[in-house]
């Protein structure tokens with residue numbers, strides 16, 4: 490099939506000088522090149538990446554040729570090249586635009602080609618697009634693509650919580666992109682985002698029992714406006730669906746989970762980078778040696794990690810362990826002896842270089858406090874609000890634990906800007922066991938209100954309550970109800 494596509498597309502006479510409408514083949518061709526060693530597959534991937542957005546615009550020309558009709562639509566179609574990221578050559582791009590899944594799949598393909606070809610222009614564009622997405626257009630859950638119309642990016646800092654699109658596949662595509670950037674430039678900023686997307690928006694895409702799925706991952710839900718109550722929210726489902734007409738997300742989650750090993754580690758020369766603290770056993774080839782790492786991890790609930798090295802004969806290499814952005818303090822022991830971290834951290838990874846022998850163990854303890862997350866001041870949907878996070882998990886409030894009208898809740902702040910302590914409790918019987926967060930909060934009372942919609946003679950009054958937060962990935966496993974990630978904060 491790939492050979493056929495290579496025959497059909499290209500700049501030679503008789504070929505179509507164009508590219509795909511939905512980027513994805515770019516990644517697949519690089520995988521095929523790595524598997525077969527056949528350079529023509531890499532060349533074809535590079536052709537598609539580089540041809541994109543060149544003038545005259547292929548998508549416009551092709552639509553013209555087809556009389557502005559499409560197999561999918563009977564009427565006249567319109568083409569916005571930016572929706573397909575075909576509005577300019579990829580190395581000139583610096584903003585996330587258009588269909589979100591297409592965008593991040595394209596970025597992953599660009600990073601793949603940049604790695605294989607050493608093309609600096611492509612690499613620089615990847616860095617710019619990474620910053621554009623993760624600094625200006627990403628939810629705290631790792632969701633991207635905030636606009637339902639076109640399943641697309643909107644504009645910088647426009648991250649509505651209740652009408653969010655945040656497709657599961659888009660977060661998976663962001664993980665693909667992050668993993669490829671880690672191979673080009675091992676920096677923890679990519680792994681931090683990879684972990685954020687994995688533990689939050691991607692895991693939320695599947696029900697606890699694995700039988701129903703979210704395509705759309707909102708950060709705030711009011712069930713009465715979904716299901717036709719307000720058609721702006723027609724895409725938002727308050728509970729997971731069994732299947733979809735276009736069922737891209739469920740198998741994408743399955744594929745990601747089944748290939749998770751590819752995301753836990755990467756190897757550059759003689760350094761093994763540990764990006765995710767996920768238990769498992771992996772073999773690596775370092776020089777002439779096979780190195781086996783067995784990892785045990787207490788994440789996401791506690792920050793205890795233990796890695797054991799298995800070797801036939803002693804060999805020197807570097808183990809680089811990620812220090813996650815959510816952990817303010819880390820302790821390291823090698824073979825039971827504490828080691829100072831100072832001076833050993835580069836780009837967010839603690840590097841341990843030594844001659845390793847069979848049975849060596851590393852113990853890492855990552856402090857895991859409850860974090861009070863705030864948004865950039867220009868994210869108007871989160872202004873005056875706070876979200877709780879512990880370790881890689883972002884938390885949310887559900888009606889099941891906190892009653893309805895979650896928008897009337899206030900989280901108090903203590904003196905000097907420090908927040909009230911939040912209690913972390915293990916709940917064995919809740920959805921397979923999880924750590925909840927409990928904190929004092931205030932609820933707006935409605936008792937003194939009458940029939941009127943508006944009043945000028947009213948002073949809001951609040952009653953104390955205990956707010957209970959569950960991990961975002963677990964929401965909507967107990968029937969239909971309100972949910973919110975961001976909560977108003979008392980000033």
Ligand SMILES: [Zn+2]
Nearest residue numbers: 656658737738
């Ligand atoms: Zn999808």
